[in-house]
Amino acid sequence: MAPSGPGSVRRRCRRVLYWIPVVFITLLLGWSYYAYAIQLCIVSMEDIGEQVVCLIAYHLLFAMFVWSYWKTIFTLPMNPSKEFHLSYAEKELLEREPRGEAHQEVLRRAAKDLPIYTRTMSGAIRYCDRCQLIKPDRCHHCSVCDKCILKMDHHCPWVNNCVGFSNYKFFLLFLAYSLLYCLFIAATDLQYFIKFWTNGLPDTQAKFHIMFLFFAAAMFSVSLSSLFGYHCWLVSKNKSTLARGSLVPILGAIGEDKAPLGKPCCEAFRSPVFRHGTDKNGFSLGFSKNMRQVFGDEEKYWLLPIFSSLGDGCSFPTCLVNQDPEQPSTPAGLNSTSKNPENHQFPAKPLRESQSHLLTDSQSWTEGSTNLGKDKAGMSNPALTMENET
Ligand SMILES: [Zn+2]
Numbered sequence: 001m002a003p004s005g006p007g008s009v010r011r012r013c014r015r016v017l018y019w020i021p022v023v024f025i026t027l028l029l030g031w032s033y034y035a036y037a038i039q040l041c042i043v044s045m046e047d048i049g050e051q052v053v054c055l056i057a058y059h060l061l062f063a064m065f066v067w068s069y070w071k072t073i074f075t076l077p078m079n080p081s082k083e084f085h086l087s088y089a090e091k092e093l094l095e096r097e098p099r100g101e102a103h104q105e106v107l108r109r110a111a112k113d114l115p116i117y118t119r120t121m122s123g124a125i126r127y128c129d130r131c132q133l134i135k136p137d138r139c140h141h142c143s144v145c146d147k148c149i150l151k152m153d154h155h156c157p158w159v160n161n162c163v164g165f166s167n168y169k170f171f172l173l174f175l176a177y178s179l180l181y182c183l184f185i186a187a188t189d190l191q192y193f194i195k196f197w198t199n200g201l202p203d204t205q206a207k208f209h210i211m212f213l214f215f216a217a218a219m220f221s222v223s224l225s226s227l228f229g230y231h232c233w234l235v236s237k238n239k240s241t242l243a244r245g246s247l248v249p250i251l252g253a254i255g256e257d258k259a260p261l262g263k264p265c266c267e268a269f270r271s272p273v274f275r276h277g278t279d280k281n282g283f284s285l286g287f288s289k290n291m292r293q294v295f296g297d298e299e300k301y302w303l304l305p306i307f308s309s310l311g312d313g314c315s316f317p318t319c320l321v322n323q324d325p326e327q328p329s330t331p332a333g334l335n336s337t338s339k340n341p342e343n344h345q346f347p348a349k350p351l352r353e354s355q356s357h358l359l360t361d362s363q364s365w366t367e368g369s370t371n372l373g374k375d376k377a378g379m380s381n382p383a384l385t386m387e388n389e390t
């Protein structure tokens, strides 16, 4: 039986409230359709040629916008596969051990066959107390979804969903098509907007729709272009909103770890930490390969909200192969395309035999974390040396 009580009622109310931004966008989109297609194109345009061209182009953009928005909202975020979950015996052992080196030893043993290269700021294995699993690289716990999300970018209130490995491409296309949609409306509505102010439009209700349509399209174009530009930069560098190497939170990026809603904790916004230290470009493979990580190898899918990202979301190629001899030169996901994020394949075996050595070598761990603490800027700040992984 489902638990009931003030806690669960509050949770259910919160879940309903989270849909308000999506309902707002949907209503706005519905009104923009009425204002543009009916009031501007059909009622106000006199030239048939202009009417037809505008209506065809508008419906094309409208369809792509709705399709990518829908896919961003309703694509379930992917969670770490069962290989990352601790066994019952390991969980029991973990509960018995006090926090510290013994605790880490249990996690190191559990992680010895897993393809993970990133660590906490102190060099420890990244572990989620809440989900009781070892976090794969680029995976973060979302406090809104209350789950660990693969390659989590941020929790977006405008789509009421976590943006991560399974839907990041859809989110980018949603930004791109919504920006094109707004720019197209603003550009084709401009001459009628000018006529409104020069009393060139007949005195009907259509003229007010035309005026508000231009204001809304211009306003959203400005905010969307900055957000889209920012995400293009992230993709070109193979970074994410959460791990972009800056401590400045961005509007709309919420939910990582225990950060309160709308207030991301600064630790969530740091560069990834590898065995050899922090590297803000650790996952960057060069512009072309970075783009292909998100959009895939098949060009025909690039502009469509169809899943084509490379990899399985659990392990990622890095540019540190030369610096870390333990890393495989062709990790899982570099050349493989997974068409369906629901049926993702995780390599059951370690990527390389030597990898288990990497994770079981406690001596090198201790040294690594000590050097890390000495070498890296910002490590002297105790707020940055502890990772709150739950
Ligand atoms: Zn978690």
Ligand SMILES: [Zn+2]
Pocket (backbone or CB within 6 Å): 142, 143, 144, 145, 146, 154, 155, 161, 162, 163, 255
């Ligand atoms: Zn989330």
